[in-house]
Amino acid sequence: AQSVTQPDIHITVSEGASLELRCNYSYGATPYLFWYVQSPGQGLQLLLKYFSGDTLVQGIKGFEAEFKRSQSSFNLRKPSVHWSDAAEYFCAVGQGAAGNKLTFGGGTRVLVKP
């Protein structure tokens, strides 16, 4: 069965500093990979997704993520964090066969210091 691990439960970063959130997945074939963000009291919003091709994908709000097959990782990065980036971030993996669903990691909560 597929699984997703986000090793960091909480991360605190200063405004203007860079951010990297880790995501490791377990899946036999090439997965579909996603990052979602959840602001307080809100649902989840899609930041970016990877299907195939270029392993560095760009998303909304200045985020990017890199797929590394050899490390089974899909880490999320942002060069300069804004206070509005304080939120919870979820990595998810989906399979290719019809009718399959997404599996989510436990989430990483990001706090931004002024």
Add this chain to the structure above:
Amino acid sequence: DVKVTQSSRYLVKRTGEKVFLECVQDMDHENMFWYRQDPGLGLRLIYFSYDVKMKEKGDIPEGYSVSREKKERFSLILESASTNQTSMYLCASSLGNPGPYGYTFGSGTRLTVV
């Protein structure tokens, strides 16, 4: 944009009550999902549906049932609410195989069972 609407943002129910959580999407998506979100556990799939009148159990279906009589509406039912069902409930929908398309989420319903 696809919109997924959950009828209530906050609900407080008593132990033993039958509880209905409603979700409506407006873009003719085939797939709909119910997750619950708890701190440190991420999102866990309760039930999902790939078509009208069709449902499949997710990872934690015990104590829940669902109904999908129309394509746009997917209801989650707590047959006899218990305090351990206090949680944030998220509805999502997707077009076709959610692998490449990802989900669109509603804003969530925070349910408290007292």
